[in-house]
Amino acid sequence: MGIAIAALGVLLLSALSFVVIPDPNTASIVGWVHDGGVIALSLFILGRSLYLLRAGNRSTSPAVPSPPTQPPAETAKPPAPLPTQTGEALILLSLLQEKGRFLDYLMEDVTAFSDAQVAAASRVVHQGCSAVIRECLALAPAHDGKEGERISIEASTDPQQYRLIGKVQAPPFSGVVVHRGWKTSKLALPRHTRPIDPAGENVITPVEVEVR
The missing domain is CATH 1.10.287 (Helix Hairpins)
Incomplete structure (x- = not known):
């Protein structure tokens, strides 16, 4: 022009x-x-x-492209705190050990003992552990019927109510009750006051020392 x-x-x-x-x-x-x-x-x-x-x-001169803007650097999020474990399971084991020598019985190698000796020891374990369970829980059979009876389970049934074994195919399921299960209406465990270290050692029952 x-x-x-x-x-x-x-x-x-x-x-x-x-x-x-x-x-x-x-x-x-x-x-x-x-x-x-x-x-x-x-x-x-x-x-x-x-x-x-x-x-x-x-x-008519070509436009010089502006340098691309860098996105803002994302700040590192602090790691989520681990959930505090109160250790009720350790308390229960401690009570079972204290009242019924439960851990001693389970961890002992009974192959060298006679059946009579094992039976005598199990009686003590049964009495002590039964007392602890009745004190902390209110147990009852999860199934009101009898073992050996045939029942039908629909697809809408609570999956926590039944555990299917054998030839499991499509619902509805028909089978025989081999165990009635257990349920509780009470859970009264003493609260564990010390924090639990998942990666460390946690004392269940202390070492017993007789002072002489």
């Missing part, structure tokens, strides 16, 4: 240079005005042409 305007200015200047001045008395004044106007018009057209030419170059 700037080149076209410049060409038009040149044509206008050429045309003005051939304008005839009719009165010779005023030729000098008009000629001076004529020459000054031609110069001014030429400068204006030239400046305007350069301005438009520079503006055209700026508009």
